[in-house]
Amino acid sequence: MKTPVSHMLLVLFASFIGSFGAVFLKSGAEQVKKGWIYLFISEKAPFFNWRLACGVALFLLSSYFFVLGIRPPGELSVLYPMVSLGYIWTLLWSRIFFKEPLTRMKFFGLFLILVGVFFVGLGSN
């Protein structure tokens, strides 16, 4: 293993803030249910859909740290699985913030995806 710990931390951090980006996007999307115009405005101060804006900002920030992390000498076989840890954080936040049911099918599907991402990373070195 020649992937520096600093690169692993960068990618872990990227996956963590990316999962919060998804949470903000979801809560911003709830407002859009009332109509397209709520993509940009909101009924309460500050009168723009700041949750969506936050979600997009966190995604951008996350991709910045991600790119820093996967630079050489970072190895994709080590780093890709860490990216997909973001899916686990998101599952957790979905349960906590949106009270979504966690079914066996969701765990099984996510498990297959995590193992799949691991192998794609392994083959990409």
Next chain:
Amino acid sequence: MSGAVTESARISENRRQPVGLVFCCTILGAAAQVLMKTGANHMAHPGLLGMATNLPLMGGYCLYGISTLLLVLALKDGELSLLYPVIALTYVWVTALSFLIFHDSINPWKLLGIVLIVTGVAVLGKGGKR
């Protein structure tokens, strides 16, 4: 009787549509990554000006914007815990596109990974309908 059938069909359609939207999202996201890679390979000037005048790079950012919009529309009706892992399909398209366009190698590990990801997404799609 027939009312119940239409109702259940409507519900299953409502559950399936967000997954379809995220599916489109992943195709756009993969195309965006390929454009950005092309742009990065042909950087004329370094720095912000070089980025702003780099058409493939900017095209990539635009596609990411559209893909985020689709994700928001999907999240409007769908569950986050179900839809977010589906984004992993991007790995599948990126692997295929980088094989076709950049002639990156494909090996058994990547193929196995792709098969597992696709199966996982299929399981999530089924789970969404319940």
